[in-house]
Amino acid sequence: MAEPKGARPTWSGAIRLSLVVLPVAIYRAVDVRSEIRFHQIHKPTGKRVRHLNVVPGQGAVEREDIAKGYEYSKDQYVLIEPDELKALRLESKDSFSIVRFVDRNQIDAIYFEEPFFVVPDGEAAMEAFVVIRDALRSTKRIGLGQIVLSGRERIAALQPCGKGMLLETLRYAEDLRKAEDYFAGIKNVPVDKDQLGLAQKLIEQKTGDFEPDRFKDHYENALRELIERKLKSKGRRIQVEEPERKGAEVIDLMEALRRSVGRRSSGSDSETRIDRGPQAPAPRKKRAAPSRAPGRARKRA
Incomplete structure (x- = not known):
């Protein structure tokens, strides 16, 4: 199956459903290239500021001399080499095994993280792909399993999406803060x-279809x-x-x-x-003086 122009799969492997093995490729569904990104610029010269890898007392170091390290005690690290990470054997590195089917409404929206498009990898996978897609659609279920993406094993949910399928990564329960810690101060007041x-x-009156293009x-x-x-x-x-x-x-x-x-x-x-009682009127904002710089917009770099 031909790839979309300019797109490379984020992951290639197999969806496993019992004895069914379905080769697939997944692509990121969110395109962040259109977002405006700022660089840090040295104002006197107008040149871009570059960041170096620096060791205190040593100065700049080469990239090949850098390894991943886990701090097990203050300023004490155990080093992990890239091939040691690759040698970790996890079934979810090369396959996504569906272990359970659930109703999507059972999963709270706070768990959903990032969406990926799923397509069959090759003509031979087309029939199995369509069968699984249509079975999920007819039963109104999504398949749950685990997959390794960006060096981390993640929970993922598989569901139909138009002619293809959508895989969404989910957050682990321990990654989420407890909502009750934040909602504890909300009182049960009588409702009129x-x-x-x-x-x-x-x-x-405001209910209608979801039309994302309107936003x-x-x-x-x-x-x-x-x-x-x-x-x-x-x-x-x-x-x-x-x-x-x-x-x-x-x-x-x-x-x-x-x-x-x-x-x-x-x-x-x-x-x-x-009305929440007497309040002072909001002060009118003064116009910015010509010599003052406009407020800086905070934007992800």
Whole structure:
């Protein structure tokens, strides 16, 4: 089977279901190449800052002299060589064995991590691939197993996805913080039935199909516009004026729900703020002075 142009599989191996062996290749489903990435630049020279591998008291060292080390005591390490890692024998390095089938709704969303496209590896695997895909779809189940990706064994879930299948890595239970530690302060307050009814009606009014194309990355688009403006002005500093924030109208919860339902019916969706008692009005932000630099946007490097 031909690979998508410019794509290389993240993993190649076999899906094992009892005695069925299905050769597959998996590809990352998320493309991060389109994200804007910043480099660190030395302002006086305009050149990129490079990071060196440095040992205290030794200076810069060569990459081939670096090994992985586990700190078992303060400043004491046991070294692990790359071939020693490769020699670890794990069945999940070359195969994904399905050990259980579950309803997807049984898995809390917090466990899902990263998605991968799964395709049959070769024409001979096509029939088995389609059979497993359609069986999962008809039973509305996903298959669970373990797989080694990026040097770590991960739980993974396999499910149908259009003409292919999707494999999603899952987090281990011990990797997650306990939700009850964060939710302990939430009180069980009595719920007003009328308020609940209005909230349910508002949810029903806003219910529809998931249309991901309707959501745009406004921050990414604003970054691109800023970069274009900087390029056109030959890198000169641009004066940025923050839009004045309008204070939200303060009303009580019942009135907020009534107005929200009514505005949704009329096609308007303005914001309201629930009354939590007297509050000082939000101070108006001053316009940035021409000599001051615009606030730095925090973006993953």
